Amino acid sequence: MGNRVGVVGAGYVGLTTGACLAHLGHHVTCVDNDRSKVDSYAEGEIGIAEPGLGDLVREGLAEERLGFTTRLAALDKSDVVVLCLPTPMGRDGTADLGSVEAVLRELGSVVPPGCVLVTKSTVPVGTAARLPALLGRDDVPVVSNPEFLREGHTVSDFLAPGRILIGSAPEFRDAATRVAGLYAGLDAPVLHTTAESAELAKYASNAFLAIKLSYVNTLAELCERVGADIGEVTHTMGLDDRIGTAFLTPGPGWGGSCLPKDTSELLGLAEAAGVDLPLVRDAVRVNSRQSAAMVRKIRIAATGTADGSLAGARVGLLGLTFKAGTDDLRNSPALGIAAELAHQRAVLTAHDPAVSRGPDWLTTTADPYRVAEDADVVVVLTEWPQFRDLDWAAIAATTRRPVVVDTRNLLNDRILAGTGIRRIGVGS
Structure with missing residues (x-):
């Protein structure tokens, strides 16, 4: 039986992550605050030009391993929650973590103890170390798992990656091993840093x-x-x-x-x-x-x-x-x-x-x-x-x-x- 995975953010990275993890046997709930996007995805209409992604979304829906919602509260039984939120360049040239911080304020009261929080979004160095405080929890381990997906090739890059990179603090090494397990079956080196x-x-x-x-x-x-x-x-x-x-x-x-x-x-x-x-x-x-x-x-x-x-x-x-x-x-x-x-x-x-x-x-x-x-x-x-x-x-x-x-x-x-x-x- 696969993990119960929550994916927050359903853009290029989030939708690909959710659909591919469902394809690998996990039960995935994707959360996005765009109601029209969620409704379209729930009908299998993705509107994103990514080869193979629409088929995987429809496969996950048909096999009831993939769902979409606007409610973060739906992640209350998750084993792993993956953050796939936008981190655009701010006016000062640095990454704007406004979306990440806003989600964490709400997510802190939702996820169960022991749930692993994963940053897949590209975030500044030191972000993983800051997240427990932003989340307001000391019982939720944080793991960094950056994406290396090329637009136009996101599905093939996810399912046939050149490497899977997982970073964590020493005290979260068991959580990092759990995150590595999400990719079981993929033929790629797993790097722990x-x-x-x-x-x-x-x-x-x-x-x-x-x-x-x-x-x-x-x-x-x-x-x-x-x-x-x-x-x-x-x-x-x-x-x-x-x-x-x-x-x-x-x-x-x-x-x-x-x-x-x-x-x-x-x-x-x-x-x-x-x-x-x-x-x-x-x-x-x-x-x-x-x-x-x-x-x-x-x-x-x-x-x-x-x-x-x-x-x-x-x-x-x-x-x-x-x-x-x-x-x-x-x-x-x-x-x-x-x-x-x-x-x-x-x-x-x-x-x-x-x-x-x-x-x-x-x-x-x-x-x-x-x-x-x-x-x-x-x-x-x-x-x-x-x-x-x-x-x-x-x-x-x-x-x-x-x-x-x-x-x-x-x-x-x-x-x-x-x-x-x-x-x-x-x-x-």
Whole structure:
């Protein structure tokens, strides 16, 4: 018989955690304060673009191992409660734990003695040590179990993880073993650390990925200056198993719900501890200028000069989400570039396979070919693979200027050969 697990927060991480733990045989109750979301999930309608997640939710509902409610009181018989709450970046750049603290104030009077409280949300180092006091209980052990889920791959990442990280204070080691038991049956190494190490490892991992992405974007700029090709350079680098191929693709900058806030939190933590992290700071600085570099490419393509005016220029945008495989627009570099183009009074039409409606200042269409109508430039902003399969000859025929700025290096000469369209990529 599985554990009785409560999951607080039913966003990307919480819903995936609840559905996957139910799939592993546990009895899971997901709590969220959004009534409409809870009602939809209870009907098996998830509205999140995550492959396989809807099927797991419906499986859990059908087998009565998964339920949804708005009531924290429903967790009063839980063996384990997992916090999957948002920890957005606050105005000072550090993580805002307002949602976590609000839930703990209520949860303290709900959970039974011995229930294990698990932080799966990305939280500042030292949070696990603070939670018993915030909870107002000394009979509820706290364990850190950070998530390493990529949007668009959350189910596969949960059920086939590279590692399962569990951190706890020495006095909570038995509770940590109980948390490890939630994942019984998964083929992955289980790492037991202190809570502080587990919390820092999540920030350190994301900051390293941000550094790698900013590094390759800077290399791409260097390639353009010296006549090298970034694809050839990164292919060579990736064959070294000390480096690997992941996160070596240049683009319009990194974004999403994790990397921006996690790098900011890590920098704040380091500053408070008297440690300088120039690599992380420079990665953030490089990323902040990447949008301007892409807008400059678009301006040259649309007007013919680096200082030409974009006022009235028609720009077709392919992609709005921060990466392919998700419908998430949070901190999307694509949307940031679109906003700057709008600020410069360009006339924008956008298509994204996962976005039916964007901001009010942006015209969106379900037809990717409409973005090219009378366009001065077409811009690929998100690496949706289906964009490769578009009829690029038809796109070229309807544009005012047959040119595409490919900020993701998604296209190539073979795809565009004979179409009459000119491609401007990144790093070549």
